[in-house]
Amino acid sequence: MPEGDTVFRTARALNEVLAGEVLERSDFRVPEFATVDLSGQRIDEVVSVGKHILHRIGEVTVHSHLKMEGSWHRYLPATAWRRPAWQARAILATAGWVTVGFQLGILEVLPRERESEAIGYLGPDILGPAWDPDEAARRLTADPARPIGLALLDQRVIAGLGNDYRNELCFLRGVLPTRPVGEVGDIPGLIALAHRLIYANRDRAERVTTGDTRPGKTAWVARRDRKPCLRCGTRILRGRLGETVLTERDVYFCPRCQT
Secondary structure, three states: OOOHHHHHHHHHHHHHHHOOOEOOEEEEOOHHHOOOOOOOOEEEEEEEEOOEEEEEEOOEEEEEEOOOOOEEEEEOOOOOOOOOHHHEEEEEEOOOOEEEEEOOOEEEEEEHHHHHHHHOOOOOEOOOOOOOHHHHHHHHOOOOOOEHHHHHHOOOOOEOOOHHHHHHHHHHOOOOOOOEHHHOOOHHHHHHHHHHHHHHHOOOOOOOOOOOOOOOOOOOOOOOOOOEOOOOOOEOEEEEEOOOHHHOEEEEEOOOOOO
16 A cells, blocks of 8 residues: 555645646546536645545545555546556546546545545644644554554554554664554654654655665565565564454564564
8 A cells, every 4th residue: 555655746746737727627437426527626736644635626625545556647638548447536637637546445525624524533644734743642652552563554643654664663663563552662753753754755756764775775674574684684574463354464574673
């Protein structure tokens, strides 16, 4: 699933070509909103909030979430799409650009004043202008017995962090993802590190958490199972962690550097 930095770049790219423009065509290929026509409406802005994308158009908001397979593309008119048309869920076109949302995990059109129904449950947006590290720390420590790996991935705690950042943060702080939050020292420092990491990557096409951009060196543990730890040489292990079997995600860790 794309993380907050990827979603931030996607929303920014859409905003660059859509903000201030008038829609000439809208096409929502989901049953509930198939009859919605926003042509003639002006696009105020496209923004990201955590992993969510909001197109603010006239009196409505087009809310989308990429989930696992989704993506938004932008094309010049009459340009061939890079994904098949049957995967398109939303098409928003102006005189100069055609933007297409493919296989969006969530797509809905709602009155602007009801945005909170879609995103009100989220914790502080780690890449947002109103980022609040103190509120993030309060939410992170609300359940001291909860594994830190689960708390970091919970969008109700911090909006925008995903699995790669969860794994990298646990490594950098020397803790296993299963360690209870109450046993993790310096929570404000952990949150500050999370913000620095994702902020540093918000303008990069390829995520780097090690400071080394060479192939195979960009991450400490994420997606590096069975490879040697870049710090101590021990083989990186992979496990599964989630609130339920259905929400389990891969965790990567160094059994020597993390305790």
